[in-house]
Amino acid sequence: MxxxxxxxxxxxxxAVDAAPTSAIVRRRTSQVALHAAFIAAxxxxxxxxxxxxxxxxxxSHDVFRATxxxxxxxxxLGNFAAAFRxxxxxxxxxxxxxxxxxxxxxxxxxxxxxxxxxxxxSFRGRDAAFALVVGTMxxxxxxxLLPTYVAVASIGLYDTLTGVIVPxxxxxxxxxxxxxxxxxxxxRELFEAARIDGAGPWRQMLTIALPNxxxxxxxxxxxxxxxxxxLYLWPHLILDATEHKTLSIGLKLFATTGEQxxxxxxxxxxxxxxxxxxxxxxxxAQRQLVSxxxxxxxx
Amino acid sequence: xxAAWRRLGASPWMFAGPAVAASIVFVWLPMASTLGLxxxxxxxxxxxxxxxxxxxxxxxxxxxxxxxxxGNTGLYLAALIPLQVGIxxxxxFALVRVKAKTIGRLYRTALFAPSVLSFPVAAVVWLWLFNxxxxxxxxxxxxxxxxxxxxxxxxxxxxxxxxxxxxxxSFGLNLLIFLAALANxxTDVTEAARIDGTSAIRQxxxxxxxLISPALFFALVTTIIVVxxxxxxxxxxxxxxxxxRTSSNLLYFLYERGFRHFQFGEAAAVAVLIAAIxxxxxxxxxxxxxxxxxxx
Numbered sequence: 001m002x003x004x005x006x007x008x009x010x011x012x013x014x015a016v017d018a019a020p021t022s023a024i025v026r027r028r029t030s031q032v033a034l035h036a037a038f039i040a041a042x043x044x045x046x047x048x049x050x051x052x053x054x055x056x057x058x059x060s061h062d063v064f065r066a067t068x069x070x071x072x073x074x075x076x077l078g079n080f081a082a083a084f085r086x087x088x089x090x091x092x093x094x095x096x097x098x099x100x101x102x103x104x105x106x107x108x109x110x111x112x113x114x115x116x117x118x119x120x121x122s123f124r125g126r127d128a129a130f131a132l133v134v135g136t137m138x139x140x141x142x143x144x145l146l147p148t149y150v151a152v153a154s155i156g157l158y159d160t161l162t163g164v165i166v167p168x169x170x171x172x173x174x175x176x177x178x179x180x181x182x183x184x185x186x187x188r189e190l191f192e193a194a195r196i197d198g199a200g201p202w203r204q205m206l207t208i209a210l211p212n213x214x215x216x217x218x219x220x221x222x223x224x225x226x227x228x229x230x231l232y233l234w235p236h237l238i239l240d241a242t243e244h245k246t247l248s249i250g251l252k253l254f255a256t257t258g259e260q261x262x263x264x265x266x267x268x269x270x271x272x273x274x275x276x277x278x279x280x281x282x283x284x285a286q287r288q289l290v291s292x293x294x295x296x297x298x299x
Numbered sequence: 300x301x302a303a304w305r306r307l308g309a310s311p312w313m314f315a316g317p318a319v320a321a322s323i324v325f326v327w328l329p330m331a332s333t334l335g336l337x338x339x340x341x342x343x344x345x346x347x348x349x350x351x352x353x354x355x356x357x358x359x360x361x362x363x364x365x366x367x368x369x370g371n372t373g374l375y376l377a378a379l380i381p382l383q384v385g386i387x388x389x390x391x392f393a394l395v396r397v398k399a400k401t402i403g404r405l406y407r408t409a410l411f412a413p414s415v416l417s418f419p420v421a422a423v424v425w426l427w428l429f430n431x432x433x434x435x436x437x438x439x440x441x442x443x444x445x446x447x448x449x450x451x452x453x454x455x456x457x458x459x460x461x462x463x464x465x466x467x468x469s470f471g472l473n474l475l476i477f478l479a480a481l482a483n484x485x486t487d488v489t490e491a492a493r494i495d496g497t498s499a500i501r502q503x504x505x506x507x508x509x510l511i512s513p514a515l516f517f518a519l520v521t522t523i524i525v526v527x528x529x530x531x532x533x534x535x536x537x538x539x540x541x542x543x544r545t546s547s548n549l550l551y552f553l554y555e556r557g558f559r560h561f562q563f564g565e566a567a568a569v570a571v572l573i574a575a576i577x578x579x580x581x582x583x584x585x586x587x588x589x590x591x592x593x594x595x
Contacts, residue, residue, distance in 0.1 A: 030499075034397055041390065042409035048467065049412065051435055052424045066438040114318035123311035129319050136326040138581070140528065142550055143574040146557055146567050147332035148325065150343060170325025176318055200309050230417030232532035233550075237558055248419045252536050255423050264427055271423045275416050282415040286408065290475060 049275070055268035056080070063265045079265035080273075083254075086263060088243045089270050092250035096229060096274070099164055099246055103228035104221055106169035112217065114172075115179030116205045120191055130180075136173035149237055159240040168234060175220045178292065182216035183209055219292035222285045229278055247274040330574075336567035343561065355568035365569070367544050368552035371458060375526045375548060378462050383522040384515065387470050391477035392503040407478065414471030418532030421468040426451075426537060429460055457538050458546040464533050469525050473518040480514035481507060523580055527573060549573050 050070065055063060056079055058072035083089050117123070118130045148167045157163030186209060194204050210217070229248075236249045245253065251274060254267055282289060307313070337355055339348040359365050390410065397403040413421060428435045429450035437447040450460045484507055492502045508515075531550045534540055540547030540555070547555075550573065557566030 031398055034393055035399075035402070037393065038397065038406045042406055045410050045413060045467070048421075048424050048428055051428060055427060064433060066433045066441070068435070068438055068442060110318040110321055113314035117311045117314035121311040121314065123315075126311070126315070129315050132327070133315075133318050133322045136322045139326050139330055140574050140577045142528065142553060143333050143570045144326055144329035145333075145553075146336060146563055146570060147329040149558075150563070151329075153343065167325050170321040172318060172321065173326075200305075201311070201314065202309070205314075226415060230420075232417060232419055232529075232535075233554070236535070248417050248532070251419050251423050255426055255536060264430070264433075267423060268427060271420050274420045278415045278417075279412065282412070283408070290479065 052268045052271055052275070055264055056272045058265055060265055079269040082263065083266035083269045083273075086266055087250060087254055087270070089247075089250070089273065091243050092245055092247045093273060095161060095244065096246040096248070097277075098161055099231070099235065100225050100228040102161075102165045103168045104224040106165065107172040107175050107224045108217065108221060110169065111172045111175035111179050111220070112210070113205065114176045115183050116201075116209060118176070118180045119183035120186075120204070120209065121201060134173050134177050136171065137177065141171065145234075145237070152238060158238060159244055160238075161244070163238045164231075164235045164246075168228065168231065175224060178220055179213070179216055182213040186212055215288060215291070218285065219288035222281060222288050223292045225281065226278055226289075333567045333570050336564055337571050338564075340564045342563065351564060355565045356572070359565060359568050359572065364544060364547075365552060368547045368549050371544075371546065372526065372548045374458060375462065375465075375530065376523065378459075379465060379526055380519065380522050382462075382466050383470050383473055383525070384518050386466075387474035387518070388477055388515070390474055391481055392507065394474075394478060395481050396499060407474070410474055411471035413468050414475075416468060418465075418468060418529055419536050421464055422533040422536035425460075425464045425467075429537075451538050452542050454542045454545045457542060461530070461533055461537055461546050464537065465525060465530050468533070469521075469529070472521055476514050476518050476521070477511065480511035484510050520581070523577070527577055549576070 054071060057075040057077070059074050059076050059078065062072045062074075114133060118126065118133075144167075152158060152163040152167065157166070190208055190212075191204050194208050199207070231246070232248050235246050236252070239245050239249060242250075242253065247270070251267075251270060254270055338350065338352060340351050341348045394403055394406060397406070416424075431437060431447055431449050431452075434450075436450065441447060448456060451457050488506060488510070489502060492506050497505070526548070528550060530548065531554065534546055534548060534551050535554075538546045540551045549569070553566050553569040553573065556562050556569055
């Protein structure tokens with residue numbers, strides 16, 4: 001073992017002896033170049049968001065003037081007031097919260113017990129049932145769109161938030177898959193001990209398993225909320241009346257009904273309101289989100 | 300009686316049943332119904348079906364608008380796959396070489412930020428940047444002497460404007476996927492290469508790239524999903540598929556047939572064709588993956 005370590009360490013010592021300063025200088029300059037490139041890339045990436053925020057706070061005379069200044073003189077909240085006056089933005093916001101919150105809770109309510117059953121419990125037909133649930137991940141959702149729309153319309157849920165929420169909850173394959181992986185990683189002895197103590201499966205799940213996979217549940221909650229907050233085509237098809245819309249589809253209405261030359265300030269204020277919750281959620285729960293994406297990526 | 304109830308409550312099917320039922324009701328049944336619907340003429344109002352056999356498929360495949368949508372979808376894929384896989388890959392290789400880890404995390408946070416937005420929000424933000432008279436892009440271009448562009452109403456430009464928005468809004472996801480994969484590359488491998496004097500670029504291509512090929516494969520899938528599915532939110536807000544359908548895609552075509560013209564049978568045939576394309580692309584990727592992806 002020690003010989004291999006020497007063999008690996010030796011060339012390094014030689015390299016350092018041979019060119020001590022130039023190697024360090026080269027490494028420093030390459031770090032500086034890296035930082036310069038990343039600062040430029042980040043600035044370019046964030047710029048459209050900065051421009052949205054700038055416009056959201058700009059007084060109207062400033063918006064109609066072609067400008068390159070990064071921040072308006074006399075920043076104002078007037079665009080927010082104007083947005084609420086022009087469209088039911090507050091209602092759209094509440095609708096978005098209701099839709100995203102309900103879909104998130106619904107998916108977790110289905111996926112936590114299912115993930116638990118598919119990992120900890122054993123029963124006949126388990127593999128087939130698991131395949132049935134996780135197989136939905138491979139189905140492109142466009143192929144479910146028309147019949148689901150017809151079904152929602154024919155039971156009187158057209159133009160209701162319930163009509164948007166219920167079918168969306170059904171697409172929970174990935175959440176089940178992810179939570180099953182988390183439950184599977186728990187040691188079996190944990191449940192054996194509880195079983196001997198006479199705890200039924202529900203108690204095992206709620207008091208033993210869940211507290212140990214809290215991170216995974218949080219990751220799925222954040223991911224589901226983001227996905228539901230950002231839904232477009234499905235609520236666009238189901239919701240019709242202006243005051244029933246969510247922010248995502250309200251924005252489209254807003255963008256297309258403005259007069260020519262448009263109410264850009266109020267529109268950007270509304271876009272900012274639509275972006276803010278998800279950006280904040282992302283900043284707060286970045287670790288969970290990254291872990292969720294990472295698992296989905298390396299699978 | 301109580302005991303029977305308790306036994307039922309503790310049955311594994313009480314745990315797994317709801318998710319299984321939801322998958323059947325909201326995914327598998329609708330999928331089968333779409334397939335069935337594609338052989339009929341059917342309208343929501345009359346609710347009576349007439350058998351049409353393969354007519355909708357023949358009609359769709361002969362429809363010039365479908366050809367346009369198919370061609371555009373091909374263009375979206377041809378432009379976005381290299382962009383959305385290549386650029387995040389280079390960024391990820393560079394980001395793991397940033398020595399100051401806290402600053403590196405800040406870069407990651409900034410680069411991923413647009414990816415948490417929805418397509419319509421991203422589209423509205425860019426709608427404003429693209430504005431021909433007072434938008435930022437033409438103002439900036441004008442200040443360095445470029446002619447103003449009609450980003451969204453010039454038939455030869457509109458699809459590229461949508462591509463810019465789609466890239467901006469979704470490259471961060473692939474960046475995260477690559478970073479997560481690179482974090483799993485054992486450090487002794489890269490360390491050994493570094494000590495052997497392998498250049499950073501050779502090290503990235505010869506050592507790290509093969510090790511993260513499953514992630515590459517997955518990034519390809521997310522990109523295809525963006526183009527065939529999510530991009531519709533940007534298309535609808537930015538251009539409504541125009542001008543002259545030059546920025547439409549297959550899903551937008553389905554939306555028009557099904558929900559503007561209410562030709563459900565025809566739209567179902569389009570849905571089946573899209574699903575078939577997705578399935579064959581996934582299958583092709585799987586074949587490719589079997590041969591070239593290193594899973595370990």
